[in-house]
Amino acid sequence: TQLLEQSPQFLSIQEGENLTVYCNSSSVFSSLQWYRQEPGEGPVLLVTVVTGGEVKKLKRLTFQFGDARKDSSLHITAAQPGDTGLYLCAAMNYGGSQGNLIFGKGTKLSVKP
Amino acid sequence: DTGVSQNPRHKITKRGQNVTFRCDPISEHNRLYWYRQTLGQGPEFLTYFQNEAQLEKSRLLSDRFSAERPKGSFSTLEIQRTEQGDSAMYLCASSLGPIEPAETQYFGPGTRLLVL
Numbered sequence: 001t002q003l004l005e006q007s008p009q010f011l012s013i014q015e016g017e018n019l020t021v022y023c024n025s026s027s028v029f030s031s032l033q034w035y036r037q038e039p040g041e042g043p044v045l046l047v048t049v050v051t052g053g054e055v056k057k058l059k060r061l062t063f064q065f066g067d068a069r070k071d072s073s074l075h076i077t078a079a080q081p082g083d084t085g086l087y088l089c090a091a092m093n094y095g096g097s098q099g100n101l102i103f104g105k106g107t108k109l110s111v112k113p
Numbered sequence: 114d115t116g117v118s119q120n121p122r123h124k125i126t127k128r129g130q131n132v133t134f135r136c137d138p139i140s141e142h143n144r145l146y147w148y149r150q151t152l153g154q155g156p157e158f159l160t161y162f163q164n165e166a167q168l169e170k171s172r173l174l175s176d177r178f179s180a181e182r183p184k185g186s187f188s189t190l191e192i193q194r195t196e197q198g199d200s201a202m203y204l205c206a207s208s209l210g211p212i213e214p215a216e217t218q219y220f221g222p223g224t225r226l227l228v229l
Contacts, residue, residue, distance in 0.1 A: 103155030
């Protein structure tokens with residue numbers, strides 16, 4: 001069974017602070033995705049990382065895929081209240097059900113003004 | 114807006130009633146997925162379709178759950194004899210299928226179900 005463990009589960013910070021959230025697994029993945037979900041809405045894809053060691057930047061967000069493709073991190077610089085939300089990592093399940101995503105439990109981020 | 118749409122957005126029902134949710138995927142997408150998300154958890158896969166064919170349904174939570182995609186376009190998810198434990202957000206996603214480097218699934222806003 002492929003599991004994605006995210007940490008921390010909750011994070012409350014002040015506007016302007018930096019933060020990093022993590023997604024770890026004992027399994028190797030061909031790719032990994034990060035989503036952001038706001039209350040009452042569906043997840044929205046932020047980025048897909050596919051190459052071990054890959055770093056992708058999206059404005060103040062920096063995503064990294066581990067060299068062994070088992071883990072990933074999301075770093076936010078100078079967080080803003082608009083960054084508040086649930087950050088989910090997900091990987092494609094190539095087990096019995098090809099094509100579905102496996103999600104971590106998410107990191108719930110609150111950025112206070 | 115040509116994104117994934119779901120109806121209704123909210124549903125309150127009494128235990129034992131049947132409910133049906135609808136998902137309209139992005140028009141050219143041939144894959145459609147249903148997920149369930151409970152409080153404090155990430156989405157959990159239920160079933161998926163490639164066009165009108167249901168390719169995986171073993172993850173449906175019980176035989177009270179069923180899904181259809183009769184013409185390969187919209188899909189419905191039905192829960193019969195609802196139980197309080199069925200209360201959750203039901204999410205639909207669609208995609209073009211496996212495209213390198215990775216498939217991208219686009220999610221709808223979800224249907225939030227509350228069973229009293």
